[in-house]
Amino acid sequence: MAETHEEHPSYQRHHFESVEQQKDAANFAMWLFLVTEVMFFGGLFTAYLIYRNWYYAAFVAASHQLNVFWGTLNTVVLILSSFTMAMGVWCSETRRRRGLVLCLSLTVALGMCFLGIKSIEYHEKWEKHHIPGDHYSLQSFLNPASDAEVYSEYHDKPLPLDMARHTEIYFSLYFVMTGMHALHMIIGIGILVFMIFRAQAGAYTSGHATYVENFGFYWHFVDLIWIYLFALLYLISRHQ
Amino acid sequence: MSEQYEQAEHAHHIVGPKVYVVILLALLVGTALTVWASFLELGIWNPIVALAIATGKAILVVLFFMQVKYSSKLTKLTVGAAIFMFLALVGMTLSDYMSRAWGRW
Numbered sequence: 001m002a003e004t005h006e007e008h009p010s011y012q013r014h015h016f017e018s019v020e021q022q023k024d025a026a027n028f029a030m031w032l033f034l035v036t037e038v039m040f041f042g043g044l045f046t047a048y049l050i051y052r053n054w055y056y057a058a059f060v061a062a063s064h065q066l067n068v069f070w071g072t073l074n075t076v077v078l079i080l081s082s083f084t085m086a087m088g089v090w091c092s093e094t095r096r097r098r099g100l101v102l103c104l105s106l107t108v109a110l111g112m113c114f115l116g117i118k119s120i121e122y123h124e125k126w127e128k129h130h131i132p133g134d135h136y137s138l139q140s141f142l143n144p145a146s147d148a149e150v151y152s153e154y155h156d157k158p159l160p161l162d163m164a165r166h167t168e169i170y171f172s173l174y175f176v177m178t179g180m181h182a183l184h185m186i187i188g189i190g191i192l193v194f195m196i197f198r199a200q201a202g203a204y205t206s207g208h209a210t211y212v213e214n215f216g217f218y219w220h221f222v223d224l225i226w227i228y229l230f231a232l233l234y235l236i237s238r239h240q
Numbered sequence: 241m242s243e244q245y246e247q248a249e250h251a252h253h254i255v256g257p258k259v260y261v262v263i264l265l266a267l268l269v270g271t272a273l274t275v276w277a278s279f280l281e282l283g284i285w286n287p288i289v290a291l292a293i294a295t296g297k298a299i300l301v302v303l304f305f306m307q308v309k310y311s312s313k314l315t316k317l318t319v320g321a322a323i324f325m326f327l328a329l330v331g332m333t334l335s336d337y338m339s340r341a342w343g344r345w
Contacts, residue, residue: 024312024314027311027312027315028314028315028318031315031318031319031322032318034322035318035321035322035325038322038323038325038326039325039326039329042326042329042330045330046329046330046333046334049330049334050333050334050337053337068275068278072271072275075271076268076271079264079267079268079271080264082264082267082301082305083260083261083263083264083305085305086255086260086263086304086305087257087260089255090254090255090256090257090260093254094254213307216305216306217306217307220301220302220305220306221306223301223305224298224301224302227294227297227298227301228291228294228298230274230294231274231290231291231293231294232290232291234278235274235275235277235278235286235290236278236286236287236290236291237286237287238278238279238286239281239282239283239286240286
């Protein structure tokens, strides 16, 4: 890969003056993409903020349905996956092929672990009829004592019917935000698998680490979104 | 390590495993701290503390995992622009809601 033809390495495209310029351009483009991602998730966060203020009691009661244990475990899993990804970038930059393959594989495994835990949480929502739509159930909010597990921890008072109905908005936002986050992870895992095959062939360990670095930015960004989702969806309404 | 790699290192800063391990530990401590804080009854401070810790963790991720601390001025400006645009848009949206019927729905 690294052998030169004419005066520049094979991984340098002809329209760039130098490898450094090529790297800077790719890097800048990646950050511009991430800016659009900030705007995309930013809109969802803003919607959440406004609806939470409008239907505060409904959002508090609905957020009590989330399990802090699973949320914390998933946060730890995702932070670990960011660490293995960062180590993968280092392996790529310092030309450690086996290390890179190992780090990318661990990142895939941790990403799958995150999605597995998320599916356990989604399944619980399914069983309790907390997925917005025709089969949505207000029982946990009109009669909190009927939901023994949550009631024993929070002792929520029953909500009036019109407020209880707004819990559906909380769960709509919950599924859209965590669902879009999970979709980003699924896409990321797909790219990671592609990268593992390429890395085994030595693609990113011959002096050209830009692809791995830029993917790393994407993966860390997904981690960053989760850090805020965890705080906003799971943690901030536990005492209200 | 080849000569080529030595040259590349001068042009481009490589963040080493030590930094990543320290950041990993800091993020795990931050996670433990924010979960612990959520068990305390802090009233209006609960969301403020949670968001402050989340922002602290986010800053570590952006600066070190995403290497912004070691990146070009162009990258830093882009990140700054993203944060500014996000805050401006959220701020303007909220100012609209707050000036119309805040607390009266």
